[in-house]
Amino acid sequence: MKNLSPRHFLTASSIALLVALSAAHAQQPATSQADAAQAAANDNKPLAAADSTARKEQVMPETFADLVEQVSPAVVNITTTSTVASPIAGGPQLPEGSPFSDLFREFGFPGFPQGPDGSPRGGPMQEQRSNALGSGFVVSADGLIVTNNHVIEGADEIEIEFFSGKTLPAKVIGKDDKTDIAVLKVESPQPLPFVKFGDSDKARVGDWVLALGNPLGQGFSASTGIVSARNRALSGTYDDFIQTDAAINRGNSGGPLFSMDGEVIGVNTAILSPNGGSIGIGFSMASNVVSKVVDQLEEFGETRRGWLGVKIQPVTEDIAESLGLAEAKGAMVTDVPTGPAADAGMKSGDVITNFAGGEVKDPRDLVRRVADAPVGEAVDVTVQRDGKPLDLKITLGRRELAEGGESAKPGKPGEASPSKLMGMSVTEVTPELAAEIGIPTDSKGLVVREVDPEGAAADKGLAPGDLITEAGQRPVVSMADLSARIDEAKEAGRKSILLMVRRSGEPRFVALPIG
Template sequence: MHHLFDNRKEPAAAGRKIMTIRPKQMMLFFLIALVFLISGCAGLTSLTIQKNFRDIADKTLPVVVQVNTVDIFSQEVPDLDGWDFFFPDPDGEGESEEREFRTQGLGSGVIVRRNGDTYYVVTNNHVVGEADEVSITLHNGRIYPADLIGKDPRRDLALVSFSAPGVDIQEARLGDSDSLRIGDLVVALGNPFGYSGTVTQGIISGLHRSGPTDISDFIQTDASINQGNSGGALVDLKGRVIGINTWITTPTGGSIGLGFAIPINSARNVIDQLIETGQVAYGWLGVSITDTSHDILESMKEDDVSGAVVTNIYVDSPAEKAGIRPGDIILNVGRRRIKNADNLIQAVSDLPVSRNSDFVILRDGESLEIPVAIEERADDDTIRARSDKFWPGLRLYPITDALREEMEKIPERGVYVLAVDKGTPGESAGLKSGDVITRLGKTEIDSLDAFYSSLKLAEDQALALSVHRGGEDLELMMGPMKQN
């Protein structure tokens, strides 16, 4: 009996040789076979991935357009034709004429809606700017004049429309940006530097990034984005638009893998409002806020939570009427979890006006649910004109070891005044940046918790303050929250 894996040699039969296969040889054969199998699977996987990206390009390129802009301006220029060109009037009193100049720009956009023969394209506000003329170039090269429907400068979004009678043009499928996770594969489409229909691929590198806009909540991607990509689409592997490419961070002017897009869920509400009314109404709470840093939470004697800390409120604002006060930490707006100040700004801006929305706040270690009737946000000038109602008008920070090392002659206890807003009760009281508040009313201040607790208890009366300033101790008086 022969054993295939026996290392012993046995006599060969007359006239023929018997080959035995040793264990090491069998293992080698197995490994070679496995390599070929894996290589074949890898080849199939690569082809599958390639087909997926081709399908994405085929589905989405027709919905991504080039947005062309023209700015027209006139300027007086000297008439230096002929003789005057070589011998201009030294007194500068020669003839001049007004000439028209046209500057061109371009960006990208996404076809997001159709109403009959009218198509709506979302792009960035900085793409259209104050352009006198706007046109749309489709992926097939057709050009249509476009009209500006409206803008949302706080989110850097704009909506334009064009008419294409008798033409069936594809619209984008919109995805759900709230379901995104870091590491998801994405594709960016646009017209960088005028190279129309450019497709690049990457992953989602981060979520909820801050940026240069007032309402700041961006998707970060390493997909290549350059000038001209602004307003283009960021799509998932099903070809659904999940973001509008907006800006990049770069020291060179070109992509270094730090691109940012507006989440499509943030853009949806803007698109609806602009189509319906031509303008965007923002919700207004009437507070100033900051993030929940470790130093602030420790000084407020709260656990390590994420949220937005209310530092000031406008008197007679929705927040003040509902009972929200400086020192409260906002944790939730409806079902939306608030992680930082940018989250709260985004959430409030999206809230329906004149309807109650439930806010969950943390106060003195206890969670409270408060209904708030959100109002429509006025323009910036109107809000600034209400500075006398901005209570108390102070931006404060706890006294930490790091602050003690940086500042000279600073008390061991108190709260540090980072800034005082102009026209507010805090400025009227004489408080200045760099002051340390050591007493409020009858309470010795050793933390932010002590300051805000005392502030809540003394809303209807003037407050005496003990302040340390530049080695001196001062006594000041701040009026009540509601002035008669």
């Protein structure tokens, strides 16, 4: 018997239903692209604003043409112009630091380049105009446009070309380099066709998506694919990228990624490619991140993110076990500098499990939710401390005002006699040793001297010069303290002990096995 796929088992009733649906579709009146755009503009409603509240199983459409016609009037090409310096053709090229630099400046080379201290260097230069291309999309009838920050970074002039061919100058309303999002504004005598943001959290791996933009300066272009992956993090603090195999190339940056409902679920931002062209791995910043940034840039011209004032790390399985936690989730607090969390009584070693009424999955989840929370408002935060939940009320600060800090000098091993334990050699810190490893001379704790490359400490990333300040969430200043903490953990039935380790001034928790 040959293997049959499910398509061989269509019943007569199924065929009749398909015929009826096809006939109903054929009877629907066609709407031209111009009619759709004009209707949306007149009604001040987003394009493709059909009710999409009911989630439907997606099937491969016969064509994407209807969707493209609906949303394309809101997609724009962006041309930026900036001034750059380039060597004067035929002019003398002087080595850096040449004694003739001032001479050539005085005799007619005003574009001569300068070093960081204002001194001339290199050869004589002239100013030239440089153009760059990108994409964007209109999100309001009064001309608000979203694109990538890197599309308009450093631009002196920005010109928007609409699908109709009309062009308008644009000004920057605000930009955010953390999410690579910028908001522009054009003035139009008539309402503009626009699209709206959808809920990117509803996008599933395998869903169909449509990307529109201006790839490689070729003008308006459409490409389709599926959602390949969700919640990708590239390099930013607030990254939440949708990965897609829809073709995205240079020039697509800032363009929209549409769901089949005609809603924007992502902003095309980056590609992974060894040759600069699409190989089917593109990344779009999720709309649920972008829409919040756009709202703040529109209202304030800048972002205003919440700030908790803690340093955190993931809760691993061994850390969870050492603390007696049922699950390895939440965000573990490694340090509480002066700030909102310290004012509310949060301590190093607390595990944040709930923020503003929602469960905290991991540090990345917490960072995004804190950033989205209103600045200056009190939020409820639950932490696990000493095996029990503790509720705190914390008034959030503003991240942009609190960012900054100092980095400590890198440490190096001390010279005192070490003791071996858990795959490493440690010694008590002294003022002389503290000075050598670049920490305050009054520091207390145990300095890691050596690490067995095949031992437990090496497996957990410890290195010579690390400073152990706590064990079992209690301070340690001597080997006797560390031994006592290990004995207590064994008596409590623990398989590992939690250490607070500081490296170059940065704290983190490490759970080492004590079996």
